[in-house]
Amino acid sequence: MINEESEPLNLKKLQSGDTEELTKMVQQYSDPIYRVALRMLNDQAEAEDVLQETFIKALRSLENFEGRSNLSTWLYRIAVNESLMVIRKRKPEISIKQDDAGDEENEGISVSQIVDWCCLPESEFLTNETRGVLADAIQKLPENLRTVFILRDIEGLSIIETAQALELTETNVKTRLLRARMKLREELSVYFGERLTEY
Amino acid sequence: MEKHLHCKEFVDTISSYVDGELSEELCAELDKHLSECDNCRIVVNTLKKTIDIYHQQAEREKVPDDVKERLFYRLNIEQFRK
Numbered sequence: 573m574i575n576e577e578s579e580p581l582n583l584k585k586l587q588s589g590d591t592e593e594l595t596k597m598v599q600q601y602s603d604p605i606y607r608v609a610l611r612m613l614n615d616q617a618e619a620e621d622v623l624q625e626t627f628i629k630a631l632r633s634l635e636n637f638e639g640r641s642n643l644s645t646w647l648y649r650i651a652v653n654e655s656l657m658v659i660r661k662r663k664p665e666i667s668i669k670q671d672d673a674g675d676e677e678n679e680g681i682s683v684s685q686i687v688d689w690c691c692l693p694e695s696e697f698l699t700n701e702t703r704g705v706l707a708d709a710i711q712k713l714p715e716n717l718r719t720v721f722i723l724r725d726i727e728g729l730s731i732i733e734t735a736q737a738l739e740l741t742e743t744n745v746k747t748r749l750l751r752a753r754m755k756l757r758e759e760l761s762v763y764f765g766e767r768l769t770e771y
Numbered sequence: 772m773e774k775h776l777h778c779k780e781f782v783d784t785i786s787s788y789v790d791g792e793l794s795e796e797l798c799a800e801l802d803k804h805l806s807e808c809d810n811c812r813i814v815v816n817t818l819k820k821t822i823d824i825y826h827q828q829a830e831r832e833k834v835p836d837d838v839k840e841r842l843f844y845r846l847n848i849e850q851f852r853k
């Protein structure tokens with residue numbers, strides 16, 4: 573979710589170390605990079621570290637950026653990789669294993685919650701409690717599904733951009749996206765289904 | 772023999788359906804299924820809503836000022852001037 577109105581950056585200037593242009597790049601991309609790190613890690617201090625490391629890496633390797641993908645896709649990739657490194661450094665029991673189901677199959681998609689909670693008042697979706705539930709649900713996703721959902725659905729990248737950022741095929745992105753979305757839908761349906769009984 | 776679309780097949784394509792990425796023909800078939808199947812309609816609507824809520828929540832989220840300040844301090848962009 574890069575601010576559409578922001579001016580395009582000049583790659584030549586960036587690569588020649590133009591401080592004004594580099595500052596603009598950091599200004600434009602710090603919000604999305606921080607959001608991705610926070611969704612990946614659910615920890616503000618760790619997200620701040622990832623934010624800093626991402627831009628340090630980016631500034632150091634801008635020279636080698638060949639422009640085969642968008643600058644934003646490239647930055648997202650660095651941020652996701654930095655986040656994954658933080659997760660790996662955590663104690664093993666905290667990190668969630670990859671989703672075991674193969675990428676090609678849609679096994680393990682469960683649809684057990686059939687509650688229509690869309691009609692809840694909008695204010696229900698904005699409470700701090702809901703915020704916590706959303707964050708917890710994302711943390712329960714295996715990392716390979718979490719990354720896809722964050723880039724595609726939270727940040728609004730296209731399937732192709734998500735594939736480039738994560739170095740996956742488009743088919744893999746789609747398969748993982750389906751699984752991630754359905755798992756989150758189940759989780760939210762349990763929570764909002766209960767809220768529904770209070771109306 | 773008419774091929775009838777079942778809920779299971781619907782779920783397999785639901786993600787692409789929500790993204791509007793299916794062929795017109797398949798889309799029409801799914802629309803038809805949705806008009807007849809309450810369960811799948813609920814699943815689609817709550818799936819769309821799930822995506823919406825996550826997206827909207829993030830849209831309003833900015834880096835806190837102190838975090839940004841520390842970022843620029845740490846980066847010391849001047850040092851990258853060639």
Ligand SMILES: [Zn+2]
Nearest residue numbers: 777778808811
């Ligand atoms: Zn159905």
